[in-house]
Amino acid sequence: MSDQNATERLSGSTLGLIAVGSLAVMAAIVFIYDPGLAPTFDPVLVLAYLMPLVGIGAALSLSVTYVRGERLELDPPLVEYRSTVSVPGTSIDSDLAGTTADGPLGRYKRIGAVRTRLQTVLDSVLAQTGVAPEDREATVESGDWTGDRIAAGFFQSSTPFSRSERLRMRLTGEHALVTQARHAIDAIADRLGVTDRKWSGPEQDGARSTIDDGWVGRLSDVDPRTRETDRLRIVTALTLLAVGIGVLLDAGTLVLAGVVGLGPLALRYLGSTSTPQFEMERTLDDTEPDPNGKVRVTVTITNVGDRMGFDLRYLDGVPPGLAVIEGSPRHGTALRPGASTRFSYVIEAGRGEHVFEDGLLVSRDVSGSVERVRHCSASGETRLRCEPKPTGDLSVPVRAKTSANVGRVVTDIGGSGLEFHSIREYRPGDPVKRIDWNRVARGGEPATMQFREEHAATVVLLVDARSEAFVAPERDAPSAIERSLGAIAEVFHSRLDSDDRVGLGTLGVTDCWLAPSAGHGHWTLAKRLLTTESAFTEGSDEKFYPVLAMGRLRKRLPKDAQLVLFSPLADDTAVSMARRLHAYGYPMTVVAPDATATATPGQTVAHLERRLRLSQLRDADVRVIDWQSGEPLGIAINRAQRRWSR
Amino acid sequence: MSVERTPSATGLVLTGLAGTVAALGALLGGSAAALAGVPVAVAGVYRTSRTILTGGVALLFAGVVLAGAGGGAPEAVVVAMIGTVLAWDVGENAISMAGQLRTGVGKRAEIVHAAVVSTVTLIVAVAGYSIYLFASAGQPEIALSLLVFGVVVVVLALGR
DSSP states (O other): OOHHHHHHSOOHHHHHHHHHHHHHHHHHHHHHHOGGGSOSSOTTHHHHHHHHHHHHHHHHHHHHHHHHSOOOSOOOOOTTSOSSOBOTTHHHHHHHHTSSOSHHHHHHHHHHHHHHHHHHHHHHHHHHTTOOHHHHHHHHHHTTTOSOHHHHHTTSSSOOOOHHHHHHHHHHTOOHHHHHHHHHHHHHHHHHTOOOOSSOOTTOOOOOOGGGGSOOOOGGGSOOEEEEOOTTHHHHHHHHHHHHHHHHTTOHHHHHHHHTTHHHHHHHHHSOOSOOOEEEEEEESOSSOOTTOEEEEEEEEEEOSSSOEEEEEEEEEOOTTOEEEEEOSEEEEEEOTTOEEEEEEEEEOOSEEEEOEEEEEEEEOTTSOEEEEEEEOOEEOOEEEEOOOOOSOOOOOOOSOOOSSEEEEEEEEEEEEEEEEEEEEOOTTOOGGGBOHHHHHTTOOOEEEEEEEEEOOEEEEEEEOSGGGOBOSSTTSOOHHHHHHHHHHHHHHHHHHTTOEEEEEEESSSOOEEEEEOSHHHHHHHHHHHHHOHHHHTOOOSOOOHHHHHHHHHHHSOTTEEEEEEOOOOSHHHHHHHHHHHHTTOOEEEEEEOOOOOSSHHHHHHHHHHHHHHHHHHHTTOEEEEEOTTSOHHHHHHHHHHHOOO | OOOOOOOOHHHHHHHHHHHHHHHHHHHHTTOOGGGGHHHHHHHHHHTTOHHHHHHHHHHHHHHHHHHHHTTOOHHHHHHHHHHHHHHHHHHHHHHHHHHHHTTSBOHHHHHHHHHHHHHHHHHHHHHHHHHHHHTTSOOOHHHHHHHHHHHHHHHHHHHO
């Protein structure tokens, strides 16, 4: 039987029970009015004692199952937050907390996966801190790499805990392997010198926020359904208990009191079961805001049906890529037919084209025991368009690889230019202006001065738009891809201003390519691409094949191109792609917005992994700009340039 | 912006009122136990914990049982029971709103819900009380048996 039927109609057995019960009550009332009609013997005297006991038992079991059981009402997603981004390392935290695993064996396996991941990290950390490759395995097995015996034990075959410690853990419900994992993460971080962590040490679980109390997702992830909330079970229990105890104690007033509970129960069946009809309308005070601008969204709900809407709870479909900064996109109210209500909230605009999702309407019947969940589209404005607005004074330094065209990149080629390069012997045909006349006057051979030629570079900006790039250090911080795209707009604009040829490409499921070119018409094309490409705003769940993407890219890249890759380096694929492109002869600069945090053990692991990936890239002679969160890109570039050799 | 499960002030006040009605009814009926239930029920709503609210309602109900069994006036016991049932209904509704609407507003819906439920409960209570008044003398044993049997069966069928 579907839940729809259960709530629309009373089932056969329920009706039967009600009929039997009602007959008994009616007979009882008749006997009360006219005691003469009642038989003098009492064949159901037994029932008078049996039924109260049944009632009390049923009441206790109902209330216990209600209190212990799962809630049967909808737990809507936190639409206030961007659902497109995640925080790196969260999966490790949930593996350690055991929330993702089913059963102890599943949890053990999950911790095993964490151990494998940590082993890789530890291996790289040991390599960085000067342990020879052949000694690493022995170092890990002996535990010499750290002073923390619990941490060392995580990678050893024997347990580091004594019998009494294990007993204490069993009593406190602490998982031995989880404790070891935390110690191991702490020790590895110390070994790599990552000491300014927010997660203070292995004794702490790590920070929890209010978001952990719910789930972040899209409204379209919610199944529309109708269900019983079972909230009146406690009222049923109270009624049965009052009647049962009253009969057993021979207290008529208690039996009378029990009748009171029939009120809410009757309401559940007397109330209308048909769904009220509502219409939503949404207005925005600005549909084309500037990046980081505030947009006020006003929603009007009208009851267009002919039935009272006693309890409706509406969640507006905030675009998945935007966050609410003021007010709430949720509203609860009661509306009589024809009435309407209005509420508003403020979202922060971000680059891109954002579409509002269908809202979610949770309506309850008058007793609140039947909950209907359905999606409903709002009329009015559903789109928000936000174009990047570069200021044009920020650029990533380019390398000396240039094209033959004249530009502003100072090369090592001698010729005409401004900066002195070298002197060579005079050759017929050299411009008279560049002959070193002082030398001729001293009586030497004529020589020609050479200056460093200034050429144009061909720069292709690549953006990592895989789902791995939709990461942020905190739920409400700007995501790595947003920071990347903001920087790309700036760099694109300023490189065009310095007469370079600039192109734009993606490493992602969706293919998106703008061939290198110059001129201001080119910026218009780039701006449109940066604004409207949905791969940059929402991401994609499809699988990404690095080999295919690389092949596609290599066919298109001009020979003299140099690359700037914007990637948070959230996985090893990003590193291998960058290294391979660099090895193919396209000088590579990686701008890596930092999207990792250190507030929990899992986040710390992701932070360490990113650090190791940065060093891997540096080892491969790739220029790396480590862009910390909350820092202007210009500062990160200055810092990075200090460690580059020309 | 915050997304904490914050119960509305309306929900807290309504729960407190219903709890106070229950406690006063029980007090008039001769039992002070229900007084302890009011803060617990309100705390349950404040912490949005149905378990704590159930505990508070259980304390209120204990007051009803003590008053009823101790021979309190039927009017007082019925009033205490009305308060107890409403405390649960209104409190649970506030918790549910806090869970689904977070910091969003649901004040109007809560007041409408409380008004409808208390009206219907009051009507049922008055109806029950009138039957009780008629029946207070000399009813046959079998009538009570059938009444209890009927009520238990109907309630179980409807309120599972």
